[in-house]
Amino acid sequence: MAKILIIEDEKSIQRMIEYDLKQLGYNVESAIDGLEGYEKASKNNYDVILLDLMLPSMNGMEICKKLREENNDSYIIMLTALDDEYNKVQGLEIGADDYVTKPFSPRVLSARIKVGLRRRVKSSEEDIIYYNDLKIIQSSYEVLKDGINVDLTLKEFELLVYLLINKGRALSRDQLLTNLWGFSYDGDSRVVDVHIFKLREKIDPRAEFIKTIRGIGYKII
């Protein structure tokens, strides 16, 4: 059963969401302020986190950023005010996965949660990933661009796949290092940059889809 954390300070909203989601069979927990939310999220491994942006004691943006820095890969859905365009954008860059504008219907929320849950498993299960003119076959370690084979090294290949699995999400160098290199890297090495460079050179010379998020890392859009 999927585990969901709600970080929301308005008691009424929080209770309502919690009630709805429990009805749907999810395992729901709540936090009433930023700090508590952050600590819970950090300790437990939630599938989805619903994150209000305006919070006492530690705001949503910070929480999101810190969680990503810790390589937490929960699916984070921001709850934003209707007109807060700036924070939506900001939040997505920082590593949130999606947002829902308040007020929202239970149906909308549930739909978004499902997307998140599906993505967490699905894409890594799919052997073949299509993206623009690329076709990546994981079982045979092949990459085709417009049907033509592109020669990638193992690290390049793994990097590409990982970015695609986390499409739309900004990934920090640290996250990439721990997930692809398999250890927390010490020192300020910049291997990732070099591999991104090589990847771009081979399949994306104009950085059209491997975007640099300054101060954070990289993402594929």
Add this chain to the structure above:
Amino acid sequence: MAKILIIEDEKSIQRMIEYDLKQLGYNVESAIDGLEGYEKASKNNYDVILLDLMLPSMNGMEICKKLREENNDSYIIMLTALDDEYNKVQGLEIGADDYVTKPFSPRVLSARIKVGLRRRVKSSEEDIIYYNDLKIIQSSYEVLKDGINVDLTLKEFELLVYLLINKGRALSRDQLLTNLWGFSYDGDSRVVDVHIFKLREKIDPRAEFIKTIRGIGYKII
């Protein structure tokens, strides 16, 4: 004939499935608890394993995980409760191939099994495999290249057949060792490389179709 193992503790369900599958001409075996199931699965090479998740003595998830760790490549179908979203997801992550929710009709089950069999059995069931200018006759351990007999040793032959059955898929040395040598190899020996080398020498001097995937293993394209 395809071999299927049912790991299910509820006698009634187990008998029913067994009956149905035997009707369809499968070679069926059953295990009544987790431990027995695991041991059978581990010793014999089943094409498909039907795995109940709630089991006495060793739960389904553990079984699945351990089997995959041993490089067992049976097609594993989990039998889950209707609303057990979490275990489905979890199970697929751990290495199960598919799931069927209880209660299920014989028709549904049989359809899923067929999917699994198609993926696995097909080519290994064929006695004669054609590939480019090669003709491999499994029953007589013969290999002809352009109609001319090529002398392969047993290991070379098995290796060639296994690569061909998994055509297009990159196979790690570990996978090859457990599936062809039949044990989990300790130490970092490189028997596989040597056999690949000999194979190439005899039928593919330019490594035109036995490709090396650096850092991974080998594949036939």
Add this chain to the structure above:
DNA sequence: TTGTTTTGTAAAGATTGTGTAAATAAAAAA
């Protein structure tokens, strides 16, 4: 603008993985 930080890029250096031959061990045949 200027200074500072971050990223892009190229190239050199270090490391790892594979090809290959030859030596040794094990198994099968004579």
Add this chain to the structure above:
DNA sequence: TTTTTTATTTACACAATCTTTACAAAACAA
């Protein structure tokens, strides 16, 4: 048994890949 064949280990060179480094370019802040 001995001989022959096959399997495995070992060693080494070479090549591919990874990582570091240094500097240029770009982005940002003041």
